[in-house]
Amino acid sequence: MSIEEFTFMYDTVEETRTRFVCFFGQTCRFDFAITTTDRFYGKKLVIDLQTGRTAIIGPDDLAEEGYLEHVYKLKEDEAEELKEFLSSIVGTVNFTDM
Numbered sequence: 001m002s003i004e005e006f007t008f009m010y011d012t013v014e015e016t017r018t019r020f021v022c023f024f025g026q027t028c029r030f031d032f033a034i035t036t037t038d039r040f041y042g043k044k045l046v047i048d049l050q051t052g053r054t055a056i057i058g059p060d061d062l063a064e065e066g067y068l069e070h071v072y073k074l075k076e077d078e079a080e081e082l083k084e085f086l087s088s089i090v091g092t093v094n095f096t097d098m
Contacts, residue, residue, distance in 0.1 A: 014037060014038060014039070016035050016036060016037045017035070017036045018033055018034065018035045018036075019033070019034045019035075019036075019089075020032075020033050020034075020049075021034065023085070025078070025081035025082070025085075026077075026081060027075070027077050027078045027081060028078050028081075029050075030048075030081075030082060030085070031048070031049040031050050032046060032047060032048055032049060033046075033047040033049055034046050034047075034089060035047070040056045040058075041058070042058065043056045043057055043058035043061070043090065044056070044057055044058070044086075044089060044090050046086065048072055051072070051073070053071060053072050053073065055071045055072070057086060057090055058090055059087075059090055062083050062086055062087055062090065066079075068082055068083055068086075
């Protein structure tokens with residue numbers, strides 16, 4: 001299959017900012033890349049570098065019970081530590097295209 005045969009919904013390039021952070025909580029080690037972009041209404045692209053699991057996370061996601069446990073396959077106490085850290089990282093959601 002050649003590139004001409006693909007149907008693209010979009011194909012854009014933009015500047016992003018990525019923060020790489022590794023820290024130890026009380027229960028485990030966390031190793032993440034957190035990317036800030038204009039694409040996700042102010043939410044962050046959060047990549048677990050140990051497992052490759054990725055989510056787009058904003059404050060609404062952190063408020064959802066069991067979300068981090070599900071996405072990153074964490075125990076409840078591990079997810080609580082990650083939530084505490086991410087709460088200081090994620091900002092408000094901006095719906096600029098409405």
